[in-house]
Amino acid sequence: MSFNTVRLYRHLLKTAKQFPSVKKDGIVQDIRHEFRVNKDLADPDKLQHARKIAVDGLRHMEMYTKLDPKSQEWEVHLLGACVT
DSSP: OOHHHHHHHHHHHHHHHHOSSTTHHHHHHHHHHHHHHTTTOOOHHHHHHHHHHHHHHHHHHHHHHTSOTTOSOOOOOOOSOOOO
């Protein structure tokens, strides 16, 4: 794993531990599992795809971990297309 990948992994774990959900322990386990499964990826396209998924997941978690639990006005803006 490159230095940036290790930083991403640590940031994902830290953010997941702060995620406001009763399932955050499962999220942490899933992150660890995905990184272990993909630790030996050598294909640059697959690496880039796995990294994009991790960064997108981090962004989504950060939207919720930065909310003020005492506030009654929460706004979360999701990126991407909405499929109905």
